[in-house]
Amino acid sequence: MAGATGAELDDMQGLLRSAFRTLPDACFAMYTLGEAAGGRRFLSRIAGRVTSAAARDVPVATQVALSATGLRAIGLPDAVVGGFSLEFQAGIAAPQRSRFLGDNLGRWTWGMPGGPRVDVLVCTYARTSEELHAEVAKVDAAAAEGGGSDAKRLETRTLSPTEPFGFLDGISDPFVPELASRAQVANPPAAQPVPLGEFVLGYRDIYGLLTQRPVLPHSVDPANLLPTVPPGTDQGNPEGGADLGRNGSYLVLRTLGQDTAGFDRYVREQASASGLDAELLAAKMVGRWRSGASLVMSPDRDRPYLADANDFGYHVDDPRGLRCPIGAHVRRANPRDSLDPSPGSAQSLAVTDRHRIMRRGRKFTDADGTAGLHFVALNANLGRQFEFVQHTWLNNPKFGDLYDDVDPLVGPRGERSVFTVPDQPLRRRFADLPDFVTTLGGAYLFLPGLRALHYLCEGLW
Numbered sequence: 001m002a003g004a005t006g007a008e009l010d011d012m013q014g015l016l017r018s019a020f021r022t023l024p025d026a027c028f029a030m031y032t033l034g035e036a037a038g039g040r041r042f043l044s045r046i047a048g049r050v051t052s053a054a055a056r057d058v059p060v061a062t063q064v065a066l067s068a069t070g071l072r073a074i075g076l077p078d079a080v081v082g083g084f085s086l087e088f089q090a091g092i093a094a095p096q097r098s099r100f101l102g103d104n105l106g107r108w109t110w111g112m113p114g115g116p117r118v119d120v121l122v123c124t125y126a127r128t129s130e131e132l133h134a135e136v137a138k139v140d141a142a143a144a145e146g147g148g149s150d151a152k153r154l155e156t157r158t159l160s161p162t163e164p165f166g167f168l169d170g171i172s173d174p175f176v177p178e179l180a181s182r183a184q185v186a187n188p189p190a191a192q193p194v195p196l197g198e199f200v201l202g203y204r205d206i207y208g209l210l211t212q213r214p215v216l217p218h219s220v221d222p223a224n225l226l227p228t229v230p231p232g233t234d235q236g237n238p239e240g241g242a243d244l245g246r247n248g249s250y251l252v253l254r255t256l257g258q259d260t261a262g263f264d265r266y267v268r269e270q271a272s273a274s275g276l277d278a279e280l281l282a283a284k285m286v287g288r289w290r291s292g293a294s295l296v297m298s299p300d301r302d303r304p305y306l307a308d309a310n311d312f313g314y315h316v317d318d319p320r321g322l323r324c325p326i327g328a329h330v331r332r333a334n335p336r337d338s339l340d341p342s343p344g345s346a347q348s349l350a351v352t353d354r355h356r357i358m359r360r361g362r363k364f365t366d367a368d369g370t371a372g373l374h375f376v377a378l379n380a381n382l383g384r385q386f387e388f389v390q391h392t393w394l395n396n397p398k399f400g401d402l403y404d405d406v407d408p409l410v411g412p413r414g415e416r417s418v419f420t421v422p423d424q425p426l427r428r429r430f431a432d433l434p435d436f437v438t439t440l441g442g443a444y445l446f447l448p449g450l451r452a453l454h455y456l457c458e459g460l461w
């Protein structure tokens with residue numbers, strides 16, 4: 001099972017390795033399950049269709065994830081669900097989680113308490129919309145046959161390289177050698193590698209530990225469907241057992257509506273009032289030009305040939321944010337080498353690397369004209385990775401040396417909502433930032449390994 005790197009790619013879902021960019025059409029369908037046996041029947045009808053991380057060049061890809069309510073709905077005992085992380089068990093819309101994330105559930109159109117329960121997410125990707133719809137129809141039929149009903153369907157826009165504000169997206173993701181694409185193997189990024197266990201459960205994380213996950217007694221896995229944890233190999237499970245978490249990951253799904261006209265208007269108005277070029281102001285907010293070129297590498301104008309250049313730090317070339325503002329979206333989302341206690345050092349990079357996420361989202365335009373991103377992030381520790389990035393970096397008014405700023409794209413707006421652009425001789429401050437991005441729904445899901453998915457279908461516990 002294990003490849004040369006020790007990573008069991010054939011037991012992981014493909015999203016861990018790729019955003020399926022060769023499959024431009026996608027649909028994220030969520031279901032509420034009926035009774036437990038029907039729910040498991042639904043899963044077993046689609047389990048064989050799930051694309052593994054070992055598969056290459058597939059015409060259609062299917063990925064399956066379950067929420068904590070979904071795991072309970074298929075009959076998994078509370079004691080086993082209790083082995084998953086607390087954030088996952090509570091769900092993204094639990095009061096303490098949404099307070100922490102700065103979410104206003106009053107704006108949500110799916111995933112909120114009182115709305116249809118999101119038990120299962122099936123993400124389908126295809127080369128054409130015909131192939132997509134044919135595949136989704138099979139999933140729908142399997143769901144109906146198992147007594148499931150539609151909770152929400154997120155259609156996505158045919159894949160294009162830019163997000164709705166018009167900036168190149170999908171550039172910077174953590175480099176995990178075991179999950180490297182063919183292009184990365186041929187031309188490895190200069191970035192320091194991040195351990196596999198930061199994204200995939202059952203492998204060593206950045207602390208050298210195996211992240212918390214449900215490990216069951218062998219007695220409830222009589223057919224040995226699950227990977228084995230040998231006794232004495234895992235500090236959290238000294239007696240070993242059957243690993244329900246291994247090769248799985250936590251998936252965060254959030255629908256982020258984007259006010260594209262409002263963004264352009266604000267940038268235009270503020271630019272003309274301040275004398276700053278509008279494109280430069282927009283780039284300062286993101287930290288990259290629309291082409292993707294980083295402001296650290298190209299501070300004065302867009303240089304599209306630097307579009308996907310990602311080998312840069314902040315400390316040496318731009319410690320005060322004169323090129324890329326301290327509060328720019330990408331600098332908050334991944335401060336690279338700029339954090340205390342010793343900016344510019346390997347230690348600083350190591351601190352940042354405790355809080356990385358893999359992004360796998362797709363953009364959308366709804367029939368009513370709402371555009372945005374169905375943001376997807378993968379990580380092994382929701383609290384230390386996704387939630388930390390959102391709460392402690394993006395939403396934090398005191399990030400870096402700032403005091404009442406917000407992330408100019410996604411930070412929740414307060415009374416003043418300021419964005420500071422360091423400049424000489426004086427910094428510029430842009431106030432009263434409108435809500436360019438509104439969270440419209442979300443869920444925490446478990447993306448199981450393939451053997452774990454088969455185990456869940458069997459109901460042997």
Ligand code: HEM
Pocket residue numbers: 163164165167168169170171172173256257258286288329330331333334357372373375386389390394409410437
């Ligand atoms: C609609 C909302 C959002 C928009 C328009 C947006 C846009 C962008 C853009 C244009 C980039 C630069 C391109 C790239 O590196 O791929 C980027 C990078 C990034 N974003 Fe966002 N983003 C949004 C929401 C979020 C959220 C909610 C998070 C995390 C909770 C996030 C985390 C990141 C990270 C980690 C990076 C990579 C930074 C780096 O490594 O340099 N983004 N985003």
